[in-house]
Amino acid sequence: MTDADPEYSPLFESAAFLLGQLGSHSAYRFDALLAPLGIRPPQYGTLRLLEANDGRTQQQLCDALGIHRNVMVSLIDDLEKRGLVERRKHPVDRRAHAVHLLPAGREAIARAAAIADGLNAELLAALDPEDRPRLLALLQRTAIGNGLTPGVHPGLTVAPGTVPMYGPDHT
Numbered sequence: 001m002t003d004a005d006p007e008y009s010p011l012f013e014s015a016a017f018l019l020g021q022l023g024s025h026s027a028y029r030f031d032a033l034l035a036p037l038g039i040r041p042p043q044y045g046t047l048r049l050l051e052a053n054d055g056r057t058q059q060q061l062c063d064a065l066g067i068h069r070n071v072m073v074s075l076i077d078d079l080e081k082r083g084l085v086e087r088r089k090h091p092v093d094r095r096a097h098a099v100h101l102l103p104a105g106r107e108a109i110a111r112a113a114a115i116a117d118g119l120n121a122e123l124l125a126a127l128d129p130e131d132r133p134r135l136l137a138l139l140q141r142t143a144i145g146n147g148l149t150p151g152v153h154p155g156l157t158v159a160p161g162t163v164p165m166y167g168p169d170h171t
Contacts (some may be wrong), residue, residue: 057093
């Protein structure tokens, strides 16, 4: 394939374009696949975060992953309204509340994780099985090299209504 090949745009040779194209495709697919569960990708990410950090305060969750506090408050409020999490008085800090997953939250995580696994398989189906771990390692290294927080979507790290600034110079 070359720039002169009329079948393919020169953008097909651009890593930035291809990563953006795949990112948009996977984001839209994941959103559509989660829709029957009544959750969106940011809520899924927050549930997964709580699964690994149950009982921490909102501020601790924000600090650990660089998520803006207004984003976290909004996500926890929504998850609490849906009966997936609850705030409880913190056992040590009277000013804080600990956030805990409820059984419905754990069930939602399990169902959504199965969807995420299926989407991963769908996205990587064009690759030979032995190529998949190498691609994953390269993507991880690229994400870290660009100053992204492992396991945190950059859209969650900024205040609502602001534009995220990506890259090592904007962390």
